[in-house]
Amino acid sequence: MKQEILESGVFLSDKMDRLIWKLTDSGEFTVKSAWQRVRNSVEIDRVASVIWKQSASPSARHLSWKIYKNAVLVDSNFQRIGVMLASKCVLCGHAVESVEHVFIQCEYSVFIWRKISAFMWISVS
């Protein structure tokens, strides 16, 4: 086996193998180089920042995040991934069940948002 490897052109060395960190010229790991890599690869998402820093319950923040990412299990999202199904809003029965409809456009959602905004003394049009 060793002879086969030698004949294959692969260079073998007597030196011990070592890990090489590609983000520094020396190949040595530094926290600074790792931090710069992380900092440069993460885009700042201001909406995400607001969602995750609000003082709501974790489940409310999680639902907010799913709405923002359009990841709520509604019919339109199943249709988007190829699931063939007829869809109708279970509240009003007038539109396809989508995140926009269920949480914003549906007449029942509008009614609820108006009640909440009135309770919180917030004017909405």
Ligand SMILES: [Zn+2]
């Ligand atoms: Zn509806």
